[in-house]
Amino acid sequence: MIESPAIDFEKLKADMAAEVERSSARKFSLSVTSGKNPDFYRNFSAGQDKRMTADVFVGIALTMGKNPLEYVTGATPELSWPNATVLTSTFAILLDSIGVDPYVNERAQKLAAQFPYALRSIEELHGKTDVSIQNRAAELHGGAEDQSAA
Numbered sequence: 001m002i003e004s005p006a007i008d009f010e011k012l013k014a015d016m017a018a019e020v021e022r023s024s025a026r027k028f029s030l031s032v033t034s035g036k037n038p039d040f041y042r043n044f045s046a047g048q049d050k051r052m053t054a055d056v057f058v059g060i061a062l063t064m065g066k067n068p069l070e071y072v073t074g075a076t077p078e079l080s081w082p083n084a085t086v087l088t089s090t091f092a093i094l095l096d097s098i099g100v101d102p103y104v105n106e107r108a109q110k111l112a113a114q115f116p117y118a119l120r121s122i123e124e125l126h127g128k129t130d131v132s133i134q135n136r137a138a139e140l141h142g143g144a145e146d147q148s149a150a
Contacts, residue, residue, distance in 0.1 A: 005075035007057065012071045016041065019064045032059040084116040091115035 020028050020041055029040035033056060037043075044052070061068040069075075082090075091112045092102035102108045 006073055008071050008073050012060065013045070015064055015066065016044070016060060028063060031063040032056060034059065087116035087119060088112050 016028070025041040026038050029038050029042070030036075033040050040056070057071075058068050061071060092108075095102040095105075095108050095112065100108050102112050
C-alpha cells in the first residue's frame, strides 16, 4: 500500500521548539504568520495543528531556514531537468547580465553550450561521498590543465 503524504509533526514541533528557544515565541509566531498572529506558536503547541494552512506550514519551515519537504513523509517529488536548449539559454542570459555577450565571445559560447552537461554532472555527484566528489573534481581540474596546455 502506498503511503499518503503527511507532515511529520513530531519533527516539526521539535525543530520549532529549538527555534523558539533561540529567539522568542512571539518573534517566531509573527514571522511564521507574516505578522498576523503573535500567539501562533502557543496555540500550535496546545494542539491546534489541524487548522494549519499550507501557507503557515511553509512559513514555519522557511522561518527555521528549512525546506518544507524535510517535514513531509510519504512523498517523493519527481524532479526533471529542463532540456539543454533551455539551460543553454539560461546561461546565456546570465552571461549577458554580467556584460558578456554570449553570442560574440567564443569562450562564452562554449561555456553556455557546456552548462547543461555541467549541471547534470553535479546531479550525478549529489549523494556521493565527499571523497568521491573531491576525486571527480581533481579529474576535471587535471583535464582542464591538459586542455589549456594544448
